Amino acid sequence: MAKMNLLQAINNALVTAMTENEKVMVFGEDVGHFGGVFRATSNLQEKFGKARCFNTPLTEQGIIGFANGLASQGSVPVAEIQFGDYIFPAFDQIVNETAKFRYRSGGQYSCGTLTIRTPYGGGIAGGHYHSQSPEAYFAHTPGLKIVIPRNPYQAKGLLLASIRDDNPVLFMEPKRLYRASVGEVPEDDYELPLGKAEVLKEGSDITLLAWGAQIEIIEKAAEMAEKDGVSCEIIDLRSILPWDADTVADSVMKTGRLLINHEAPLTGGFASEIAATIQERCFLYLESPISRVCGMDVPYPLAHEKEYMPDHLKTYEAIKRTLSY
Missing domain, CATH: 3.40.50.970 (Thiamin diphosphate (ThDP)-binding fold, Pyr/PP domains)
Structure with a gap:
């Protein structure tokens, strides 16, 4: 190593x-x-x-x-x-x-x-x-x-x-x-599977899903939520295409709630595809609407980059709204 x-x-x-x-x-x-x-x-x-x-x-x-x-x-x-x-x-x-x-x-x-x-x-x-x-x-x-x-x-x-x-x-x-x-x-040769999500942390109240740099964001939000007694399951999607719907669906059927976080704008973002698929597969298990915490529907702003980003605070607020629905 x-x-x-x-x-x-x-x-x-x-x-x-x-x-x-x-x-x-x-x-x-x-x-x-x-x-x-x-x-x-x-x-x-x-x-x-x-x-x-x-x-x-x-x-x-x-x-x-x-x-x-x-x-x-x-x-x-x-x-x-x-x-x-x-x-x-x-x-x-x-x-x-x-x-x-x-x-x-x-x-x-x-x-x-x-x-x-x-x-x-x-x-x-x-x-x-x-x-x-x-x-x-x-x-x-x-x-x-x-x-x-x-x-x-x-x-x-x-x-x-x-x-x-x-x-x-x-x-x-x-x-x-x-x-x-x-x-x-590892300095040795190794591969990780494509098309397979990874459950980073198991929980019972809500599933938090992201990929790339946004994993750190949902982990920070989960730490905040857990101080309020919320048990968060955290999943790294890793592959966008093909994406691992089975792992996500299994998690949501357990927790009853899903929050998806990505940095791209909300409209037409990949969270839309995930939300549509999961509500189709898990409709009777859902305790609240699927939440999306994403970038804004504007050109990426230099001066207002911090306001644009779907950060841990926005994610934490969305977790609270989802749990209190």
């Missing part, structure tokens, strides 16, 4: 994957000698050469188009989009080509070996072009997987599983956690 922050864990996972499989290559804007804007790819070019870790032109559509071609011909590309906000020029390539190539070719070709890494989310005073959470846009696309880690241990295991999965994976990294803290991470 070694102490690593989220960035170091991601870098370690890339080193592990590239050492194990010579077909793995990493590319994106400034990822080569510079190591990327957050330094997630530091020293990869020195270790593996310019043929396997290299800079691309500043064109996201080109990065993913190039990655699609490599993946369809047997390479294992890990493409970096510098910020989640910059992924939209590549949207057509991802949803119309990456996700559909296997179906479109009747299984003759696939982009299944492609992993797209991108930092996402706010909390770093990045303003509205460096703080967005675009996961719900892609969750509407069959053929993709979407994975979001909450800490360094999760990041390494989930990234290795994503790179080796036989489906294209969008791996979204909560950028405000990059250097926020360190955790124990």
Whole structure:
């Protein structure tokens, strides 16, 4: 075991994957000698050469188009989009080509070996072009997987599983956690399952569900609620697509209540899909309406970032409202 922050864990996972499989290559804007804007790819070019870790032109559509071609011909590309906000020029390539190539070719070709890494989310005073959470846009696309880690241990295991999965994976990294803290991470090779949520804490009164950096938020809110005698069950969804409805439904049938927290805006956010599915499966078990604590329906504000964020205080207030319904 070694102490690593989220960035170091991601870098370690890339080193592990590239050492194990010579077909793995990493590319994106400034990822080569510079190591990327957050330094997630530091020293990869020195270790593996310019043929396997290299800079691309500043064109996201080109990065993913190039990655699609490599993946369809047997390479294992890990493409970096510098910020989640910059992924939209590549949207057509991802949803119309990456996700559909296997179906479109009747299984003759696939982009299944492609992993797209991108930092996402706010909390770093990045303003509205460096703080967005675009996961719900892609969750509407069959053929993709979407994975979001909450800490360094999760990041390494989930990234290795994503790179080796036989489906294209969008791996979204909560950028405000990059250097926020360190955790124990095995230096050996290991994988964590995709599409499987994790129950972090068992409880009996309410289920709190989140992913990525928002896990810390619901944990803080749960600590506050437990001082009032509320028993909170905490679940990290980990994978947005496919998402683990069974684990969430089992929890809600036990607690009778569900609160979903995500940083993306409320309207059309992935919490909507979860709420619809859970009320369908757990309707007769629900003691109160499903609660959503999310970002505001406004462009991400720089000056009012703290007001925008669905923090532990907003979550605590929503827990109290849900329990007193």
